């Protein structure tokens with residue numbers, strides 16, 4: 513692999529299998545322990561847009577995972593700079609996670625991470641209030 517051909521259209525081929533995942537009770541099994549949410553609202557909003565465009569097809573709308581790929585809200589890489597190795601440089605490409613560095617830059621990846629951290633905090637708070645977030649699969 514020379515790494516050139518991979519990232520042009522990360523959504524194209526490998527995603528079909530993820531679009532109709534079985535309805536697993538994901539919410540119950542997840543332990544959400546995100547790092548502190550320190551980004552400003554503008555960054556989080558930008559991250560939301562970028563996530564919707566680049567990541568949601570596989571990782572779920574509103575970052576609620578469908579059970580077949582990791583739910584990013586619970587990812588240990590939220591608090592860890594290996595996030596960039598995975599998202600930009602393809603550290604997990606053999607597992608089906610394409611490198612996005614031809615599509616987004618480091619700042620974009622940072623905004624996406626800020627958004628996912630923000631979502632993890634939202635949903636953690638919701639859970640404590642006793643009203644679990646509905647899965648994004650329900651629509």
Ligand code: HEC
Nearest residue numbers: 522527566567570581582587588589598599607608609612
């Ligand atoms: C084509 C489908 C697909 C798209 C699009 C996609 N991912 Fe992934 N992603 C995967 C798969 C599959 C894995 C699981 C690798 C494994 O652990 O087996 C993964 C894993 C990850 C992980 C590691 C999670 C963990 O805790 O193990 C991160 C972080 C991640 N993706 C971030 C992103 C971000 C950010 C985007 C958008 C820029 C994105 N992904 C877009 C399929 C995708």
